[in-house]
Amino acid sequence: MSRFRSKFDGYKLLLALAAPALALIAAFLLSSLVIAATGKDPLHAFAVMIDFGSKSDSQVWIINKAIPYYLSAAAVAIGFRMNLFNIGVDGQYRVAAFFAAVVGGALSLPGILQIPVIIIVAMAVGAIWAGIAGVLKTTRGVSEVITTIMLNSIAGSLIGYFLSEDRLAVKDGNLFHTPNIPAAGHFFTIPTDPKPIYGTVLIAVVIGLAYWFVLGRTRFGFDLRAVGRSESAASASGVSVKRMVVTSMLLSGAVAGLVGMPTLLNESYNYGTDFPAGVGFTGIAIALLGRNHPIGMALAALLWGFLERTGIQLEFEEYAQEVVGVMQGVIVLSVVIAYEIVRRYGLRMQQRKVGEELSARARTDANDDTAEVSA
Amino acid sequence: MRRVTKLAAAVTATAALAVTATACGESSTESGGKKNKGVGLAFDVGGRDDHSFNEAAAAGTDKAEKKLGVKTKEMTAGNNETEATREQRLTSLAKAGYNPVIGVGFNYGKSINKIAKDFPDTTFGVVDSGSAAKNVSGMTFAEHEASYLVGVAAAKKTKSKKVSFIGGVDNALIQKFEAGYVKGVKDTDPKIKVETDYLYKESDKGFNDPARAKDMAKGMLSRGNDVIYSAAGQSGAGSIEEVSKVKGSWAIGVDSDQYRQKGLEKYRDAILTSAVKNVDVAVYELIKSVKDGKPLTGNQTFSLKEQGVSVSTSGGFIDDIQSDLDKVSKDITAGKIKVPSKP
Numbered sequence: 096m097s098r099f100r101s102k103f104d105g106y107k108l109l110l111a112l113a114a115p116a117l118a119l120i121a122a123f124l125l126s127s128l129v130i131a132a133t134g135k136d137p138l139h140a141f142a143v144m145i146d147f148g149s150k151s152d153s154q155v156w157i158i159n160k161a162i163p164y165y166l167s168a169a170a171v172a173i174g175f176r177m178n179l180f181n182i183g184v185d186g187q188y189r190v191a192a193f194f195a196a197v198v199g200g201a202l203s204l205p206g207i208l209q210i211p212v213i214i215i216v217a218m219a220v221g222a223i224w225a226g227i228a229g230v231l232k233t234t235r236g237v238s239e240v241i242t243t244i245m246l247n248s249i250a251g252s253l254i255g256y257f258l259s260e261d262r263l264a265v266k267d268g269n270l271f272h273t274p275n276i277p278a279a280g281h282f283f284t285i286p287t288d289p290k291p292i293y294g295t296v297l298i299a300v301v302i303g304l305a306y307w308f309v310l311g312r313t314r315f316g317f318d319l320r321a322v323g324r325s326e327s328a329a330s331a332s333g334v335s336v337k338r339m340v341v342t343s344m345l346l347s348g349a350v351a352g353l354v355g356m357p358t359l360l361n362e363s364y365n366y367g368t369d370f371p372a373g374v375g376f377t378g379i380a381i382a383l384l385g386r387n388h389p390i391g392m393a394l395a396a397l398l399w400g401f402l403e404r405t406g407i408q409l410e411f412e413e414y415a416q417e418v419v420g421v422m423q424g425v426i427v428l429s430v431v432i433a434y435e436i437v438r439r440y441g442l443r444m445q446q447r448k449v450g451e452e453l454s455a456r457a458r459t460d461a462n463d464d465t466a467e468v469s470a
Numbered sequence: 471m472r473r474v475t476k477l478a479a480a481v482t483a484t485a486a487l488a489v490t491a492t493a494c495g496e497s498s499t500e501s502g503g504k505k506n507k508g509v510g511l512a513f514d515v516g517g518r519d520d521h522s523f524n525e526a527a528a529a530g531t532d533k534a535e536k537k538l539g540v541k542t543k544e545m546t547a548g549n550n551e552t553e554a555t556r557e558q559r560l561t562s563l564a565k566a567g568y569n570p571v572i573g574v575g576f577n578y579g580k581s582i583n584k585i586a587k588d589f590p591d592t593t594f595g596v597v598d599s600g601s602a603a604k605n606v607s608g609m610t611f612a613e614h615e616a617s618y619l620v621g622v623a624a625a626k627k628t629k630s631k632k633v634s635f636i637g638g639v640d641n642a643l644i645q646k647f648e649a650g651y652v653k654g655v656k657d658t659d660p661k662i663k664v665e666t667d668y669l670y671k672e673s674d675k676g677f678n679d680p681a682r683a684k685d686m687a688k689g690m691l692s693r694g695n696d697v698i699y700s701a702a703g704q705s706g707a708g709s710i711e712e713v714s715k716v717k718g719s720w721a722i723g724v725d726s727d728q729y730r731q732k733g734l735e736k737y738r739d740a741i742l743t744s745a746v747k748n749v750d751v752a753v754y755e756l757i758k759s760v761k762d763g764k765p766l767t768g769n770q771t772f773s774l775k776e777q778g779v780s781v782s783t784s785g786g787f788i789d790d791i792q793s794d795l796d797k798v799s800k801d802i803t804a805g806k807i808k809v810p811s812k813p
Contacts, residue, residue, distance in 0.1 A: 270642065373549070
């Protein structure tokens with residue numbers, strides 16, 4: 096029995112490696128086909144990407160770009176782990192960043208107070224915005240998919256309403272933005288050559304560790320995953336599903352509130368009409384790609400940054416601008432499909448093994464029986 | 471605990487690796503030619519063939535290619551871009567030796583002025599935004615003045631006494647179009663109702679979502695509006711198409727002379743006129759100045775006075791009211807009519 100298990104673990108490891116390998120090969124082949132279909136040389140494209148993407152300033156750019164992506168993916172993944180589809184990370188982080196910017200621009204405290212205040216406001220606003228969907232789901236039974244999507248739209252209108260000169264914004268050329276956060280409220284940067292890495296990368300690391308610990312190592316995390324697997328089983332074992340829904344929406348929203356922080360505290364220092372939107376949707380793709388795993392999502396976020404960085408260079412080298420978008424889509428699809436194929440294959444293998452083992456045992460039992468009879 | 475240690479070790483190793491690589495690796499800005507390769511042009515969302523704003527800038531570089539023999543490298547913005555992406559696009563153009571490097575659209579305002587400091591020997595230009603660096607030319611236009619004129623034309627041509635305005639994005643720039651247009655209509659006939667609406671409150675998708683403009687125009691037409699002015703970049707094509715389906719109604723184009731746009735040929739008989747922004751002239755002049763060795767820098771405004779904005783007459787649909795428009799135009803340049811730039 097023990098020999099059988101170790102052999103089986105070997106299979107498991109092989110299967111675990113097979114999925115990403117299969118996905119990578121499929122994504123590579125499909126992307127090559129797409130590039131070739133546009134009449135360009137795919138191999139040269141990959142050479143350009145690797146060469147340009149490994150330059151030092153590219154690395155810094157990629158890391159900085161990956162920070163909000165990672166936070167966004169973590170926010171989405173918290174929901175995913177309990178079968179909640181928080182499509183509203185986009186709205187949550189924008190509302191959060193906006194009000195955090197308003198508060199940050201209005202206060203001038205020493206940095207040691209100012210930065211935590213801004214971050215706490217962002218997390219609170221993000222949590223409240225997501226909490227609306229959580230409460231609606233538990234009290235009225237409204238699907239969180241619908242409410243979070245609608246809340247995205249409402250978030251856009253809300254910000255648009257306040258982001259005008261006679262309300263909470265100042266005019267700067269053709270842009271409206273909230274008053275600048277004073278220098279004391281700027282987050283530190285890690286000096287690297289030629290451009291610095293944003294200090295907010297630490298926030299991403301902390302969230303990654305917290306995500307791993309809370310979901311994987313605590314009772315709460317276990318309950319959350321249990322609800323994700325089976326609501327009825329979880330409630331039968333004494334977990335309040337309603338409370339879990341609201342709590343995880345609040346948590347997801349609080350993390351979503353952090354998504355805007357790298358931009359706000361390390362880059363723009365205000366929320367303007369040019370504040371990046373859509374990071375919440377990128378987070379969904381990255382959570383899928385990283386399989387909701389804290390390290391997987393980090394790799395996925397970096398991969399996304401890499402693709403975006405090198406995509407501009409591809410456009411510069413006369414490749415179609417859309418190539419990178421296609422690649423991103425192909426990669427996500429490949430990963431999702433590859434894991435599903437490998438999972439089904441693994442399941443079938445497992446069933447066969449168990450079947451073989453059972454029949455073998457039945458045979459030996461039968462032999463024993465006949466032996467007994469003859470004796 | 472074992473897994474924690476392993477995890478920590480992995481994270482530290484990765485971080486250390488990344489930092490070392492960063493410290494030792496070659497920076498992409500270090501390798502790059504110095505020779506002038508021509509014009510680097512970075513479009514706003516919608517791209518070269520938006521039949522409107524970007525295409526007006528492209529007309530300027532096309533002219534420069536023909537007359538000055540310079541080459542142009544074009545790149546295009548995507549939706550929901552961050553500053554980092556815009557900065558990279560401009561950097562890659564400047565680094566490769568393109569001069570001047572021109573950003574089309576106020577979205578490039580911040581990034582151009584920032585990148586310009588890294589490339590002091592290159593001349594930069596930005597359309598619709600001001601200059602904040604020594605080697606930047608900020609080209610801004612009096613959109614509200616041209617919009618006032620098309621507002622007058624709309625007021626003279628409407629039969630239902632209902633006209634409307636579609637803005638791409640509700641921002642300060644597009645509000646200038648709205649303000650001028652509404653004032654132009656109201657000054658001509660205060661009884662006319664003006665319906666104004668924006669495609670998006672704050673997303674740049676407003677400039678490349680023709681389907682949404684089409685829907686909005688459909689609604690406006692069904693409520694009896696018979697002249698629709700769209701200031702929405704590429705989206706405008708959607709409302710022009712919708713207007714062309716309803717007999718007796720007019721579309722007013724923006725930025726380029728949209729009657730003359732190849733992509734809109736099918737609908738051109740519905741295009742009353744266009745509030746033209748002569749981005750092509752501004753872009754051409756900048757390229758020429760760099761070529762001549764006397765690069766233009768600082769803020770440059772293009773108003774009705776220096777024909778930086780104008781009203782197109784292609785199609786001859788406004789020939790009958792041309793004298794009225796000329797008079798209004800004179801009054802604006804003389805300062806007799808004050809056109810507001812905010813609604």
